[in-house]
Amino acid sequence: MPAQGLDDLIGLLSSRGYEVWGARERDDALGLMPIETAAELPRGRVEAAEAGRVRLVEGPRDAVFDHTLPMHGLKRLVHPAEEKLYATGPDLVARDEAVAANPVAVLGVRPCDLAALETLTQVFEGGPYSDTRYRQRRDALFLVAVNCMRPAATCFCASMHTGPRAEAGFDLSLDELLDGDRHVFLVTAGSARGREILAELPGEAACAADLDAAEAGSRACAAAQQRRMVEGVEGLLKRNLEHPHWSEVAERCLSCANCTMVCPTCFCNTLEDRSSLDGAEAERWRRWDSCFTLDFSYLHGGAVRRETASRYRQWMTHKLSHWHDQFGMSGCVGCGRCIGWCPVGIDITAEAAAIAASEQGQTRSGDET
Amino acid sequence: MKPTLAVWKFSSCDGCQLTLLDCEDELLELAETVTIAHFLEATRSRQPGPYDISLVEGSVTTAGEVERIRQIRRDSRLLVTIGACATAGGVQALRNARDHAAFKAAVYPSPQFIDALDTSTPIADHVPVDFELRGCPIDKRQLLETITALLKGRKPVLPDYSQCVECKLAGTVCVMVAHATPCMGPVTQGGCGNLCPRVGRGCYGCFGPKENANTEMLAAEFAALGADRRTIRDLFGNVTAGAPAFAAERARHDG
Numbered sequence A: 001m002p003a004q005g006l007d008d009l010i011g012l013l014s015s016r017g018y019e020v021w022g023a024r025e026r027d028d029a030l031g032l033m034p035i036e037t038a039a040e041l042p043r044g045r046v047e048a049a050e051a052g053r054v055r056l057v058e059g060p061r062d063a064v065f066d067h068t069l070p071m072h073g074l075k076r077l078v079h080p081a082e083e084k085l086y087a088t089g090p091d092l093v094a095r096d097e098a099v100a101a102n103p104v105a106v107l108g109v110r111p112c113d114l115a116a117l118e119t120l121t122q123v124f125e126g127g128p129y130s131d132t133r134y135r136q137r138r139d140a141l142f143l144v145a146v147n148c149m150r151p152a153a154t155c156f157c158a159s160m161h162t163g164p165r166a167e168a169g170f171d172l173s174l175d176e177l178l179d180g181d182r183h184v185f186l187v188t189a190g191s192a193r194g195r196e197i198l199a200e201l202p203g204e205a206a207c208a209a210d211l212d213a214a215e216a217g218s219r220a221c222a223a224a225q226q227r228r229m230v231e232g233v234e235g236l237l238k239r240n241l242e243h244p245h246w247s248e249v250a251e252r253c254l255s256c257a258n259c260t261m262v263c264p265t266c267f268c269n270t271l272e273d274r275s276s277l278d279g280a281e282a283e284r285w286r287r288w289d290s291c292f293t294l295d296f297s298y299l300h301g302g303a304v305r306r307e308t309a310s311r312y313r314q315w316m317t318h319k320l321s322h323w324h325d326q327f328g329m330s331g332c333v334g335c336g337r338c339i340g341w342c343p344v345g346i347d348i349t350a351e352a353a354a355i356a357a358s359e360q361g362q363t364r365s366g367d368e369t
Numbered sequence B: 001m002k003p004t005l006a007v008w009k010f011s012s013c014d015g016c017q018l019t020l021l022d023c024e025d026e027l028l029e030l031a032e033t034v035t036i037a038h039f040l041e042a043t044r045s046r047q048p049g050p051y052d053i054s055l056v057e058g059s060v061t062t063a064g065e066v067e068r069i070r071q072i073r074r075d076s077r078l079l080v081t082i083g084a085c086a087t088a089g090g091v092q093a094l095r096n097a098r099d100h101a102a103f104k105a106a107v108y109p110s111p112q113f114i115d116a117l118d119t120s121t122p123i124a125d126h127v128p129v130d131f132e133l134r135g136c137p138i139d140k141r142q143l144l145e146t147i148t149a150l151l152k153g154r155k156p157v158l159p160d161y162s163q164c165v166e167c168k169l170a171g172t173v174c175v176m177v178a179h180a181t182p183c184m185g186p187v188t189q190g191g192c193g194n195l196c197p198r199v200g201r202g203c204y205g206c207f208g209p210k211e212n213a214n215t216e217m218l219a220a221e222f223a224a225l226g227a228d229r230r231t232i233r234d235l236f237g238n239v240t241a242g243a244p245a246f247a248a249e250r251a252r253h254d255g
């Protein structure tokens, strides 16, 4: 598909009733928002991301998708930050709040965010009870993936095996091929409705050279990643639930909860009841919560996790270790958002590496004796 | 009989009481639900105690106020302090670690007539307090939630999370991470409704320290963003400067 085909794609999705969303520049960052034309995408812009800093700057070339991730992933679309669940009155009958799940097509979903959506699906539907609100919102999504050609400095999807190339979980996927004056997209369909749209897009069948270029782009992107998660982190953390490093991180951690809020897989929420002044009407609301707050671990008589060290340990061990026991997969997809959007730049890959290094240090000193 | 509500003022600017009058849509309903027994900003009629709920605005800055708050506590079933002055001493607590006599001499032509204590202290330093509403001014929704909950005998929903959580719930771009603007949000309790970061400003800390506030690390981050000692001191020196966690951090950057 030629580069201008992006507007045809947006048009085809709109005509099928989808509101099209994409990454847009907003307050000097990328937000996931409705778009009307491809011109609104941050063409030529990339994130200069590092631990605790995310800045948008001019990239080296005029690609539409050299940027990586908007601040929030798909989580907001399937698991809103706050929502009313039901209301009741003097009759004490609960009236469910209908889910306003308007069809949304997201253009430019990265492989890590697709993996995060799979993770959320496992969380909300994998057990004996499934969340019907989640399903209604999930069904309303049409996903156009983009395979990454350039990583941000905070990305580590390659070591989490979630990217930088999406194999499944999308309706359509795009590879952006930019070579001199030639600017085309390789389009792959991943579902029946994706194939319908693909059939109407402009362009011709892909040649072997383009397929190779796309694969090579993904390999180069994986090789260019500056961060990686240490191997065997699941067992590593389980062996080190007591470790001086937790207190060391706690000296730096603000327990502000930003990491959990931007994490595309953190699903924790709390229920809040609201009532009218006269007490005749009441509502139940659900809102995001985080293991970094004190109230989160409140049990009879008080909060269990008073120290920041125990909250940081909860976050990291849940993401990387206990998630496997709970959901049969990792809770981290390697998107790096928690690294970039932490106000003090705490880096989950570096903290894991520090604990791993201490084990190796122990083994070495053990070997010597 | 309807429950009684009393509103009291100590050393303060009246802004928090005004929040109650600001509840325009709910004010009539509130007046129907409770008897407003004492609220001088709204009405001159006063009824004697006891009161079911007392809302107390302002800090304690005179010997007379020390006596008055004790009497109000005796007269009140539930005592709720409202605002940065009542919960942390307010901006007037900036004098606490300073030479009060010198301030008086510098400001007033006849300082001998000023009959004030050397410190401005929160209400909780003097009497037991049942609930605190933070903020400068307090948040209208939190005020209504508290009154509603207390009237029904349930615990008010008053989150203890950081201002950062409000940013993320609202989808606000972080001004520290994206713009390198110093922001007090990570150590400040949320509740204002994300007023400052939402318009691209750093949080001023009006709601005071969150539990477990790691002010030292945040101050180090401010320095890394290029703030000098004086700027850092002043970031911890706004309306909640008297709160222990902020006062200690301020002191570390003083002089």
Ligand code: SF4
Pocket: A252, A253, A254, A255, A256, A257, A258, A259, A260, A292, A341, A342, A343, A344, A345, A346
């Ligand atoms: S790791 Fe960073 S973002 Fe997460 S709670 Fe600690 S300071 Fe906040």
Ligand code: SF4
Pocket: A259, A262, A263, A264, A265, A266, A319, A331, A332, A333, A334, A335, A336, A337, A338, A339, A348
């Ligand atoms: S833990 Fe961090 S890197 Fe992993 S998925 Fe969550 S935000 Fe992304």
Ligand code: SF4
Pocket: A260, A265, A266, A267, A268, A289, A290, A291, A292, A314, A315, A316, A318, A319
């Ligand atoms: S890391 Fe914390 S906020 Fe995230 S899912 Fe686990 S317990 Fe919940």
Ligand code: SF4
Pocket: A256, A258, A343, B163, B164, B165, B167, B168, B172, B173, B174, B175, B176, B177, B183, B184, B185, B186, B197, B202, B203
């Ligand atoms: S803008 Fe301030 S309050 Fe908001 S997330 Fe950033 S540091 Fe926290």
